[in-house]
Amino acid sequence: xxxxxxxxxxxxxxRGFTEITQEIATWLGATGIQEGLLxxxxxxTSASLLxxxxxxxxxxxxxxxxxxxxxxxxxxYAHDDEGPDDMPAHLRATLTGVNLSIPVRYGRMQLGTWQxxxxxxxxxxxxxxxxxxxxxxx
Amino acid sequence: xxxxxxxxxxxxxxRGFTEITQEIATWLGATGIQEGLLxxxxxxTSASLLxxxxxxxxxxxxxxxxxxxxxxxxxxYAHDDEGPDDMPAHLRATLTGVNLSIPVRYGRMQLGTWQxxxxxxxxxxxxxxxxxxxxxxx
Amino acid sequence: xxxxxxxxxxxxxxRGFTEITQEIATWLGATGIQEGLLxxxxxxTSASLLxxxxxxxxxxxxxxxxxxxxxxxxxxYAHDDEGPDDMPAHLRATLTGVNLSIPVRYGRMQLGTWQxxxxxxxxxxxxxxxxxxxxxxx
Numbered sequence: 208x209x210x211x212x213x214x215x216x217x218x219x220x221x222r223g224f225t226e227i228t229q230e231i232a233t234w235l236g237a238t239g240i241q242e243g244l245l246x247x248x249x250x251x252t253s254a255s256l257l258x259x260x261x262x263x264x265x266x267x268x269x270x271x272x273x274x275x276x277x278x279x280x281x282x283x284y285a286h287d288d289e290g291p292d293d294m295p296a297h298l299r300a301t302l303t304g305v306n307l308s309i310p311v312r313y314g315r316m317q318l319g320t321w322q323x324x325x326x327x328x329x330x331x332x333x334x335x336x337x338x339x340x341x342x343x344x345x
Numbered sequence: 346x347x348x349x350x351x352x353x354x355x356x357x358x359x360r361g362f363t364e365i366t367q368e369i370a371t372w373l374g375a376t377g378i379q380e381g382l383l384x385x386x387x388x389x390t391s392a393s394l395l396x397x398x399x400x401x402x403x404x405x406x407x408x409x410x411x412x413x414x415x416x417x418x419x420x421x422y423a424h425d426d427e428g429p430d431d432m433p434a435h436l437r438a439t440l441t442g443v444n445l446s447i448p449v450r451y452g453r454m455q456l457g458t459w460q461x462x463x464x465x466x467x468x469x470x471x472x473x474x475x476x477x478x479x480x481x482x483x
Numbered sequence: 484x485x486x487x488x489x490x491x492x493x494x495x496x497x498r499g500f501t502e503i504t505q506e507i508a509t510w511l512g513a514t515g516i517q518e519g520l521l522x523x524x525x526x527x528t529s530a531s532l533l534x535x536x537x538x539x540x541x542x543x544x545x546x547x548x549x550x551x552x553x554x555x556x557x558x559x560y561a562h563d564d565e566g567p568d569d570m571p572a573h574l575r576a577t578l579t580g581v582n583l584s585i586p587v588r589y590g591r592m593q594l595g596t597w598q599x600x601x602x603x604x605x606x607x608x609x610x611x612x613x614x615x616x617x618x619x620x621x
Contacts, residue, residue, distance in 0.1 A: 208346050212518070244479055248594075251595050251597075252534070252535055258443050263424050268423045269424050270435070273416065285545050301533055302440065304442060308445075308446045309444065382617055395580075398528040440577075448488060448524055455617075457528070
């Protein structure tokens with residue numbers, strides 16, 4: 208049994224979803240670990256991780272509209288030092304969460320056919336985001 | 346230290362909650378692992394996993410009504426190829442998430458007294474759903 | 484590779500957020516494990532865990548208001564045996580989830596600079612809450 212870890216850096220272009228499934232699969236393959244447990248942690252409070260549909264682009268449009276409905280930009284927040292998009296970004300990150308755990312078999316993540324891993328950027332501006340990857344297995 | 350894994354198949358009867366705590370406990374017992382970490386991944390984007398109250402059935406009624414309020418069926422979604430219940434199903438799966446990590450001691454999941462593990466089916470129709478189980482321990 | 488586990492007890496003062504990052508870091512340090520995976524499970528259905536901004540107190544004010552908006556206290560719930568704050572507590576716990584997985588390197592959790600770990604109490608009354616901690620590593 209052994210461990211591997213790395214930091215994946217994701218350059219976002221502002222609010223939206225960046226699929227990172229392939230980058231993670233490539234790193235996983237390079238470790239040579241065949242069976243184990245993969246853990247992802249997004250090291251930010253206004254970006255987050257989610258597993259969602261990887262085929263229909265309209266899903267992302269609807270997800271973004273839903274985030275705006277559940278945690279809208281408004282001038283009604285107590286925390287507004289960093290602008291009106293900051294507090295809704297924290298709320299949206301809370302909604303989806305910042306960590307994922309994915310079993311690995313035969314050197315591959317055991318995702319379903321239609322599942323992709325996405326980093327969700329919740330701020331308006333482009334950011335460099337870090338995702339800590341950890342793998343334990345053999 | 347060793348690993349065990351399996352796929353649990355859950356036949357749902359359409360929208361609603363199926364408790365899977367006992368099936369998981371049975372599999373866990375059969376592995377003989379006493380102390381470790383159990384990971385669950387629902388391999389779908391319109392079904393999800395949650396830990397909730399296992400005693401009062403009314404909790405499930407209220408949860409279902411809450412899902413309908415936060416992510417209603419409507420004709421206002423961009424993604425509607427698979428019908429009006431598809432996009433709200435993706436949103437509800439995002440709300441609860443598709444993976445869980447549960448510490449194991451003395452051969453049992455360290456759940457609280459009132460906690461049960463549920464697969465939530467978010468589509469109207471019955472489906473066969475897969476949950477990947479992974480256990481690491483000794 | 485070895486394991487360590489404990490139960491962290493958190494005395495809450497009713498609804499609100501209790502930061503537990505330091506208690507966890509202290510326990511982690513005492514195990515001597517340098518590289519591994521830390522898992523947290525809140526053993527309740529009306530309290531939950533989240534990673535959020537650890538600097539600006541106003542974030543907690545806005546989070547609390549948002550919980551009240553998405554899962555309000557009301558007399559419209561089917562499950563009300565334990566009072567009007569019980570069912571919204573279950574919904575808020577579902578919203579944030581009860582478990583977290585955090586990679587560990589150099590004996591420290593790989594959290595980002597602004598990330599803190601919080602136990603969220605969703606009932607009005609003070610409670611003693613249990614968080615199961617599990618660490619696997621070397």
